[in-house]
Amino acid sequence: MTAGKTTLRLDDFLPYRLSVASNRVSSAIATAYQALFGLRIAEWRLIAVIAEGQGMTQQALGAATRMDKVTVSRAAIALVDRGLVARQPNAQDQRSHLLSLTAAGQDLYESVAPKALELEARIFGGFSPKELAAFRAVLDRLEASAAALDPE
Amino acid sequence: MTAGKTTLRLDDFLPYRLSVASNRVSSAIATAYQALFGLRIAEWRLIAVIAEGQGMTQQALGAATRMDKVTVSRAAIALVDRGLVARQPNAQDQRSHLLSLTAAGQDLYESVAPKALELEARIFGGFSPKELAAFRAVLDRLEASAAALDPE
DNA sequence: CTCAACTGGTAACAGATGAAACTAGGTACG
DNA sequence: CGTACCTAGTTTCATCTGTTACCAGTTGAG
Numbered sequence: 001m002t003a004g005k006t007t008l009r010l011d012d013f014l015p016y017r018l019s020v021a022s023n024r025v026s027s028a029i030a031t032a033y034q035a036l037f038g039l040r041i042a043e044w045r046l047i048a049v050i051a052e053g054q055g056m057t058q059q060a061l062g063a064a065t066r067m068d069k070v071t072v073s074r075a076a077i078a079l080v081d082r083g084l085v086a087r088q089p090n091a092q093d094q095r096s097h098l099l100s101l102t103a104a105g106q107d108l109y110e111s112v113a114p115k116a117l118e119l120e121a122r123i124f125g126g127f128s129p130k131e132l133a134a135f136r137a138v139l140d141r142l143e144a145s146a147a148a149l150d151p152e
Numbered sequence: 153m154t155a156g157k158t159t160l161r162l163d164d165f166l167p168y169r170l171s172v173a174s175n176r177v178s179s180a181i182a183t184a185y186q187a188l189f190g191l192r193i194a195e196w197r198l199i200a201v202i203a204e205g206q207g208m209t210q211q212a213l214g215a216a217t218r219m220d221k222v223t224v225s226r227a228a229i230a231l232v233d234r235g236l237v238a239r240q241p242n243a244q245d246q247r248s249h250l251l252s253l254t255a256a257g258q259d260l261y262e263s264v265a266p267k268a269l270e271l272e273a274r275i276f277g278g279f280s281p282k283e284l285a286a287f288r289a290v291l292d293r294l295e296a297s298a299a300a301l302d303p304e
Numbered sequence: 305c306t307c308a309a310c311t312g313g314t315a316a317c318a319g320a321t322g323a324a325a326c327t328a329g330g331t332a333c334g
Numbered sequence: 335c336g337t338a339c340c341t342a343g344t345t346t347c348a349t350c351t352g353t354t355a356c357c358a359g360t361t362g363a364g
Contacts, residue, residue, distance in 0.1 A: 333336100
């Protein structure tokens with residue numbers, strides 16, 4: 001057998017498949033959130049995380065949501081403007097503030113969360129729990145190995 | 153048990169996990185291609201598809217790569233400018249042209265492809281063929297079910 | 305103390321992206 | 335064959351995203 005060029009079928013290339021699938025899913029979710037609640041993804045993520053642990057700094061929120069601090073800042077400003085999130089001064093550190101949900105934010109969260117789970121079910125339904133667990137495990141390890149390559 | 157609010161842990165929310173993992177992978181790949189070959193993802197995708205089937209229209213390339221026609225147009229222009237791709241007039245339809253790799257484009261492809269596969273192996277290595285096949289299968293079905301929800 | 309280095313958050317800028325308008329060419333039907 | 339509609343590709347524009355610069359506040363070494 002002679003040298004032989006490497007051939008690569010794009011449709012078989014996993015990073016490509018992953019990207020396409022993820023973009024489709026993100027876009028479907030983004031459309032739904034926007035239409036239902038006027039929230040962008042970043043805003044929704046903040047709400048979800050703040051609901052779990054009130055009184056976080058933006059710093060902490062960025063780490064929890066894997067979002068850039070600029071993205072977090074913008075989303076936080078938007079949420080405060082809409083009266084969904086409140087900022088309290090942080091006694092420990094005057095540069096930062098602690099974010100928590102207002103009553104309205106809490107209400108919104110309580111109507112968004114079920115919808116989110118429903119959407120997830122709609123998209124990821126039709127898979128067995130085992131399949132999903134395996135999928136999740138692959139995602140976890142991928143995240144780690146990709147981050148190792150690109151220590152952004 | 154009383155009504156009980158729905159709780160949602162962001163880290164357990166699959167669309168979120170998928171998005172984070174995919175972004176990490178895409179970013180690692182984009183960085184590598186840019187550094188090694190000065191190619192952006194869209195350009196690399198076009199090269200890969202043209203290499204498989206010379207003489208395609210941009211229309212066809214868009215379908216094959218799931219990219220917007222604007223994205224395809226820009227990537228095509230960049231590749232032509234760099235002398236990697238050539239446009240031949242399409243006798244059947246004067247509005248479009250047929251794209252093929254120049255000798256330089258072919259050379260580049262032949263050095264990019266192995267690198268791409270190596271990167272893929274680096275990121276997706278450590279999984280068994282079975283795991284990868286299952287993962288791929290989930291991606292396929294996801295793509296379909298998300299597209300159905302968001303008929304963009 | 306105080307000065308240098310550092311960190312949380314915002315603002316300003318720049319590149320990327322996609323929708324919509326536009327141009328040139330194609331198709332259908334009288 | 336002419337006119338109304340359709341499509342390939344490009345350009346324009348408005349938006350989004352992230353990098354960099356910036357300001358205010360914090361920390362630590364001397």
